[in-house]
Amino acid sequence: MGAPIVPANETAILQKLISIREKLTAIKQDRSTYIKSSDISSIYDQIIVEVRKINHIREEPSLHDEQNRVDVVLDDVFQLLSLSLLTVGLTRTAPATYASLTTVKRLLDHLCESRVYSENDLKPIQDRLNEIENIIERDDPTESAEIIQLIRTKANVCEISLKGLIESVAVVSPELAPTLQKLVSIKRQIISVGSMPKLHVTELKKLQEELRQIDNARVDGNFLSPDGNIPDGQNLLNGLLEECHNVLNDFLARKELVADSLRPLYDQLVEMKNQLEGMMLTHRWTLRETDLYNYQQKLQSIDDMRVNGSFLDAEGNAPEGQVVLLYLLRRCYALIYRLLVSSEPVSEALMPVQNQLSTVRKCLMEVKRMGGLSSTRELYPYQMKLASIDNLRVDGKFMIGNAIPEGQGLLNALLAEVCKFSHISVKC
Template identity: 40%
Template sequence: METPAVPMPKDERERQILNNLTAIQDSLLLLKRDRTKYIRTQDVVVLHDQLIEQIRQVNEIRKGQQTEENRLDKVLESCLQLISLFFMTIGRTTEAPAAYALTSTIKRLLDHLTEARIFSGKDLTSISNTLDRLEGILKNTKKEHSPYLVELLANRESRCRSVLANLRKQLDQLDEPLQVIYERLISVMRSMSLANTKSKFSTSEVQKLKAKLQEINATQVDGKFVDAEGKEYRGSEQVSVLLGHCLRWSDIVLERKGVIPEGFKDKYNILIGIRNDLEKLSLTQAWSLRETDLYDFQRQLDKIDEARVDGNWLDPEGHPAELYVQRTLLYLIRRSYGYIYYLMNSSEPVSEALLPIYNQLQTLKRCLIEVKNSGGVGSVRELYPYSMKLNSIDNMRVDGKFMVGNDIPEGQGNVSELLAECFDLNYELRVAAEELEENENQSPAPQEDAS
């Protein structure tokens, strides 16, 4: 794995810790790449404990000292990221280690939102809710995990909240009617950036989006947003500036039609590939995602994102990217981080070993609810396929546990609870069907007309 060009530790003790961390990192990467078997909890926990011991030693060496970032910090960050994703993969999503990867992604998203100054209230609400959930995880599992890790996560969560509060202040400066217009502008801007990065550029699609901007522009009076009495709304200038940016961007997109200069084509193609792969995963993640796979996407994105000089990329000859290229690449990076955030948030509290069963039960539950909402079934016979599938899953348990070989994977309670919900739904439908059949049998036969 590539390690950024950062200095080696000067302290001999830190050099030894770096060697230990590198060995742990290698073990984690080997475990991640092994697709021949499911990831076992015991394998992850052993490496987690080894990592925590190295963190303890680092803290003791650096206690009360200010140290510059060196290679040890980079490898440690990589190990923590991997361990966090492993905890998600084995289904321990409600424990402190699993929170680390999410805080990293949230920090990236917030940094980009701050840089771009283009974000919606929905963005901030989603991140705020996730931080609330992570805070709850830290409080509930504080006693079970290393104080070094808990303190590290608490500090990261606090920093994220500080950035989030600053972004929220910017939105609060807008009067409520302008917040609605602002949200529409953000939506149009993002739709335009999406259209700009499609494999086949559609001029008509971008023109329709530009027409929406012109509609908003037409509601201004002398370049200002005003109320019914002609009084300028608070934040009018800010929204007018954003509208101007959007209109200029629409003209640039229509002019360039998705064509990227040769000097930046490689970066563009890599980012398009990452964005498309993550988009597919977001549609099929319940069946195809192993959370540790997100590590590779993050590494690629981080490398491209951190290659910027003064916020911009340089082509092979050292020339900075023009505005069109810069915005296009930044959109793809931010969109990809957004997908990673969504996929981490969607991680089920079930080991990947049990996911096939869990996903089948999720599908069964949705089907049974749909049947119930559409009026139930006409006869008990119609429920046979559901009953047979539920019984076949129930029969897979050994002493009440779903086993994989000799292992008892994480998430037993979640799978058993979901199975019980499906049985309850199936039972309700069967009782209703039996009552329906009984009522039909008791109804008197219609009499023939004597005439």
């Protein structure tokens, strides 16, 4: 069934949101110049106006129950806005958290569905949601109350999902927590190895031996505590152990990685995973956060193709390869999440300067670790580089044309630290 028809009184809003989306997309695609904070702020003001119109029209609570194309386009707009704010270094603003919250919700849904997680997996997400909560609740008089409420609602949905996951692992006694974490790790390793185009039987056999050791440690089918008692959480751990055995045996007995009907999806997900893993290595130098928008859209499109959790073929059947595709899908979500949270409060315009300073700092720390330089003369190249960076400043600010990009405090602090450090890296 398609989305509800857009009401007549929301048609103008839809057209305006589509226009805003096109503007943000054009800015995202323009590689000839850096994204400017002023451009994004101007567009953000337009978004606030449209959100207020929507809220005014939808005063009746019942109108919030159904989503039409206005909501879909508004979500796209906020995704692009959020990523644009990250790109210009405004990471500590409420709307900048939108893309992160969207990815967190997908991750939580997949954790719930897979039932393969431990407290170690949930703690970083909980920390991130707490951080977002602090950003939302910060008393910022310049922020729109409507936008704050929109972000808060999205964060609340994530917190409810997280609470359910935390409660589900709370049934496991602390004595069994290490075993749970080990089983979670083994299952992920099994699926990771089993998802490779070439079957690595040796690696799977090693994991099979680890499972056998965990299995043999049980007494009468129970995991015991050091004092010989039977702690809580037996059903969860035994179920996970059985799942590990089943998945591993399926991979060892497989003839094909995925069915032919799922091969196009598999190829797409592998390509995205490889590209995102490449970004993890080079993001400090090459990543423009808005680039992640296309990946988010593709992943959500693939994810939404599932019916009752499975990818179906033309006949409506669920072919072989479901576990592999779901692993790749979840892996891509996790990579996007890590890239989002690693975004620093520095505009892309100043990232080259930050990278240079970080590199000089890293080199000097390594020199000190190795015992320091033999003479002050060997410090000259570092000091000359720092002097050239210092000369980029105008009245203590790093300028790009007439603009003062975000990240001044961080870069000035880093420059001061490295300059001070450069004077103590000579052997005594």
